[in-house]
Amino acid sequence: MTTSPPATPATTLRIEAVAQRTGLTKRTIRYYEEIGLLSPSGRSEGGFRLFSEADVARLQRIVTLRNSAGLSLADVAELLDAESVRERIRERYLAAEDPAQKRAMLAESHEVLTRQLALIERKRRTLDELATEYEERLQRIARLDAELADQAAPRGAQAQ
Numbered sequence: 001m002t003t004s005p006p007a008t009p010a011t012t013l014r015i016e017a018v019a020q021r022t023g024l025t026k027r028t029i030r031y032y033e034e035i036g037l038l039s040p041s042g043r044s045e046g047g048f049r050l051f052s053e054a055d056v057a058r059l060q061r062i063v064t065l066r067n068s069a070g071l072s073l074a075d076v077a078e079l080l081d082a083e084s085v086r087e088r089i090r091e092r093y094l095a096a097e098d099p100a101q102k103r104a105m106l107a108e109s110h111e112v113l114t115r116q117l118a119l120i121e122r123k124r125r126t127l128d129e130l131a132t133e134y135e136e137r138l139q140r141i142a143r144l145d146a147e148l149a150d151q152a153a154p155r156g157a158q159a160q
Contacts (some may be wrong), residue, residue, distance in 0.1 A: 012050035014040060022059045029059065036078055039064055070127070075119060082116045 020028045032038040033049075040049040048101055051059075058080070065076045093105045113139060 012052055013056065014044070015049050015051070018051045018056055018059065020057055024059065026065065032059070032062060035073065035077070037073065037080065059080070069120075069123070071123065078119060079116055082112050085112050110137060 011023070015029055018024075019029060019086050022029075030039065030049075033040065038055065041052040041055055042050045044050055060081070064078055065071045065079060066073070071079070089109045089112070093102055093109075096102050096105065141145050
């Protein structure tokens, strides 16, 4: 049985470096750890959190889902958990030889992806509804503005 080498300072980053690379505060990174979104790869002898490149990539994924996609932390956690499940399925799939087992794993992965897509679709529908509401407000403002412009126009200009 082989074990991976312990994390070394050359392969890990302390929280300050991770904060700088991700644009997050150290407090936010610690909060993400507290709520289970992130788990540092290890600790230094002095007890400092040590993060791997995979940890940094996960944090960057969290930032993207949170900021760009506008997802809640609960939604981010759900998507990341599903990604982890899919990665474990992938590892099992690559190790398996039996076609029936592989098909079962593909079905399992399909189910997980379907749940992820459903979450994204729900969020998109909500955003679409919000966009429609704002478009209707803009149309109402334009209509009111046109009405006021007609009322303010000189009487002679209206006849022309």
